[in-house]
Amino acid sequence: MSAGERLRDGWRAEAERWATVSAHLPIAVGGRLGAPLGLGRKGLRRLLRWYINPIVEQQNSFNAALLSLDALNRARAAELTREIAALRARVAELEGRAAAPGNSSGTPA
Numbered sequence: 891m892s893a894g895e896r897l898r899d900g901w902r903a904e905a906e907r908w909a910t911v912s913a914h915l916p917i918a919v920g921g922r923l924g925a926p927l928g929l930g931r932k933g934l935r936r937l938l939r940w941y942i943n944p945i946v947e948q949q950n951s952f953n954a955a956l957l958s959l960d961a962l963n964r965a966r967a968a969e970l971t972r973e974i975a976a977l978r979a980r981v982a983e984l985e986g987r988a989a990a991p992g993n994s995s996g997t998p999a
Contacts, residue, residue: 898964902957902960905953905956905957905960906957908953909950909953909954909956909957910950910953911946911949911950911953912946913939913942913943913945913946914935917931917932917935
């Protein structure tokens with residue numbers, strides 16, 4: 891595995907780790923005003939849920955689509971790499987035939 895592939899795998903793992911966004915993070919409370927502020931934050935979160943949840947769903951859908959496209963891109967790149975290797979082998983075979991002592995024309999048989 892090349893350094894580039896290891897780097898891409900690391901990026902992919904990081905993207906998968908952060909792909910799902912949540913609108914429901916814990917609300918930290920502390921200090922003298924912690925309880926009233928916590929209740930106020932929870933109430934504000936409930937009031938804004940109708941606005942925030944669709945945005946979070948759109949972001950999660952986009953992230954999933956992006957990861958899916960990345961997987962397709964990686965599969966296509968692997969397929970093209972195999973195809974290039976097969977073509978190189980075919981070219982080497984044809985060049986070997988052309989350079990064979992019995993082939994005086996210099997063209998592949």
